[in-house]
Amino acid sequence: EYGLEKPQGYSVSFHYNPHVEYHHFGSSHPMKPWRLTLTKELVLAYGLEYTMDLYEPRPASFEELAVFHDREYLSFLSKVTPQNAKPDDPCYLAFGFGGESNDCPVFDGLWNYVSLYSGASLNAASNLLNKQSDIAINWSGGLHHAKKNVASGFCYVNDIVLAIQALLTQNQRVLYIDIDVHHGDGVEAAFASTDRVFTLSYHKFGIDRHGYPFFPGTGNINEMGPTDPANRGKGHSLNIPIDDGIDDDQYKWLFKTVTNAVIEKYNPTAIVLQSGADSLGGDRLGRFNLNIKAHGFCIEMVKSYGRPLLLIGGGGYTPRNVARTWCHETAVCVGAELHDVLPAHIPYIQAFQGEENGGGILYPDLHNTKRHDNLNSGEKLHKLVQEALENLRYLEG
Ligand code: TV1
Ligand code: CA
Ligand code: ZN
Numbered sequence: 377e378y379g380l381e382k383p384q385g386y387s388v389s390f391h392y393n394p395h396v397e398y399h400h401f402g403s404s405h406p407m408k409p410w411r412l413t414l415t416k417e418l419v420l421a422y423g424l425e426y427t428m429d430l431y432e433p434r435p436a437s438f439e440e441l442a443v444f445h446d447r448e449y450l451s452f453l454s455k456v457t458p459q460n461a462k463p464d465d466p467c468y469l470a471f472g473f474g475g476e477s478n479d480c481p482v483f484d485g486l487w488n489y490v491s492l493y494s495g496a497s498l499n500a501a502s503n504l505l506n507k508q509s510d511i512a513i514n515w516s517g518g519l520h521h522a523k524k525n526v527a528s529g530f531c532y533v534n535d536i537v538l539a540i541q542a543l544l545t546q547n548q549r550v551l552y553i554d555i556d557v558h559h560g561d562g563v564e565a566a567f568a569s570t571d572r573v574f575t576l577s578y579h580k581f582g583i584d585r586h587g588y589p590f591f592p593g594t595g596n597i598n599e600m601g602p603t604d605p606a607n608r609g610k611g612h613s614l615n616i617p618i619d620d621g622i623d624d625d626q627y628k629w630l631f632k633t634v635t636n637a638v639i640e641k642y643n644p645t646a647i648v649l650q651s652g653a654d655s656l657g658g659d660r661l662g663r664f665n666l667n668i669k670a671h672g673f674c675i676e677m678v679k680s681y682g683r684p685l686l687l688i689g690g691g692g693y694t695p696r697n698v699a700r701t702w703c704h705e706t707a708v709c710v711g712a713e714l715h716d717v718l719p720a721h722i723p724y725i726q727a728f729q730g731e732e733n734g735g736g737i738l739y740p741d742l743h744n745t746k747r748h749d750n751l752n753s754g755e756k757l758h759k760l761v762q763e764a765l766e767n768l769r770y771l772e773g
Contacts, residue, residue: 386679388709389429389509391500392416396516399489402481406660406693407530409489414699414727415515418738419706421719427710429509433499435491436538440498444537444566449525453532454487472527480527490533493517497535497688501542504646504684511685511709515702518650518690520560521592529558529591530691536650537566539686540573543646547684548572551644553635554579555674556652556690557662559595563650564613568601571608574642574771575601578631578655580663581617590663597763600770611770614638616760620663621750623743624670626757627655631674634764639681641771647683651675651705652690653698658745660693665743665750668701675705696727700738714738 397413419425441450452471461482463474472480483489493516500512517539519531536552540563543550552567554560554577567573580590594615601613616634618627639647654662656671679685687709692698707714716737718728725736734740 386510386709386711387429387508388427388511388513389431389500389503390419390425390706391431391433391496391503391512391514392516393432393435393492393496396489396492396496399483399485401483401530402478405478405481408693408695409516411692411695411698412516414695414724415702417723418699418703418718421722422703422707422712422714424703424706424710424712427712428513428706431499431503433492433495435488436495436498437491441491441494441533441538443541444524444534446525453490453527456482456486458482458484471525472523479529480532486532493519494533494535494538497539497686498542500686500688501539504543504686505546510682511679511687513687513706513709515689518556518652518688520554520556520650520652520690521558521562523562523565528562531562534562534566536560536563536648536688539688540567540648543648543684543686544572547645549574549642549644551639551642551647552576552650553647553674553678554650554652554690555631555655555671556650557655557659557664558590558652558691559592559615560650561592561594564601567609568613569607569609571612573612574638574644575613576616576635576638577614578616578618578627580620581615582619597760597767600767611767614764614767616764618664619751619756621748622664622666622752623750624665624667626752626754627664627666628670628673630757630761632677633761635674635677637765637768641768644683646686647678647681648686648688649675649678650688650690651702653692653701654690656692656694656697656701657742658694658697661691662693663748665748667742668697668704668739671701672704672708675708679709696731697740697742699727700740704738
């Protein structure tokens with residue numbers, strides 16, 4: 377009924393442990409694991425579960441997380457609770473918890489939460505490694521800011537780094553692409569010294585009218601990894617800094633032109649795509665004006681290369697639109713087209729109703745939901761693409 381044929385015949389797997397949904401960062405915190413409940417319910421309502429292999433992964437173990445993270449950091453993370461936390465403890469701030477912004481609060485079940493989303497990314501990576509799947513999806517992962525011994529920007533454990541490390545056991549070159557509105561700094565830093573991972577991030581970059589940089593403040597066009605010629609990682613990062621209000625056609629052109637060039641020059645044997653939904657129009661923290669289908673175009677384009685693909689979530693702070701986008705992108709992976717009118721029997725249907733525009737439908741117009749004037753002129757974008765392509769010269773011989 378919903379057109380669920382799979383003409384391209386990709387084998388797609390969906391890796392999700394529902395226990396991840398029940399964790400809360402705190403009522404005012406923008407990160408809502410509950411958006412994963414909404415995503416799952418939409419995916420089920422459209423019948424997409426019949427087009428994929430479903431996995432309920434076990435949580436990752438301490439030892440699995442220690443492949444990237446420091447043991448002292450993990451030990452602290454595994455023991456800290458809201459009851460025993462000492463915000464004055466030097467460890468606490470040094471490891472990135474609390475602080476003035478409280479981006480990374482200590483909440484009940486924190487260790488369980490990080491083990492669950494990391495376990496799902498590792499399970500997805502192993503499906504690609506043993507060729508059970510062509511595309512493996514984990515919408516609960518994509519926490520790209522976490523460092524080996526510091527929590528940062530809502531991210532405590534870097535499931536992306538762990539999954540890439542697993543893929544490197546059988547892949548000579550892994551390409552990491554990040555369309556979250558924030559710079560994928562943690563993944564870039566983790567693989568700074570190797571030429572076996574190329575990191576490509578598209579993000580908002582700039583300083584606001586109060587003088588604050590958009591988080592995390594890194595990722596300008598001239599940041600291409602290490603500058604020391606003796607370092608193998610030199611030139612193996614590409615950052616695409618974008619200004620407020622970019623629209624569908626501009627973003628699609630930018631993404632297509634730059635990503636094509638990177639894939640053709642780097643020739644990866646596997647691709648990891650972080651699909652943060654905070655680059656949509658109307659996002660609570662984002663600044664772009666993208667519609668769902670423009671965001672999904674990026675997934676479609678990467679999929680068309682037919683390389684093993686790990687598709688993971690990330691940011692996304694307007695839950696109903698996160699769910700819409702990730703449901704659409706799940707359909708893109710299996711090659712299905714979805715009705716714009718939402719199926720009638722969705723639990724939590726209220727979440728998708730009563731909106732000024734878009735009530736009861738899958739593809740509302742998000743371009744004007746939260747006006748961000750478009751500060752990206754055609755001229756600026758052409759210059760950006762030119763510089764980006766020049767930055768790829770390190771990939772030649
Ligand atoms: C608690 C309660 C924490 C309300 C954090 C928005 C909150 C933010 C909150 C918030 C918020 C950020 C900074 C400031 C650096 C700090 C998952 C100088 C309404 C991948 C992480 C953004 C994005 C961090 C994560 C950022 C991801 N923005 N309300 N915090 N200090 N932090 O700017 O890339 O999407 O906003
Ligand atoms: Ca990004
Ligand atoms: Zn983000």
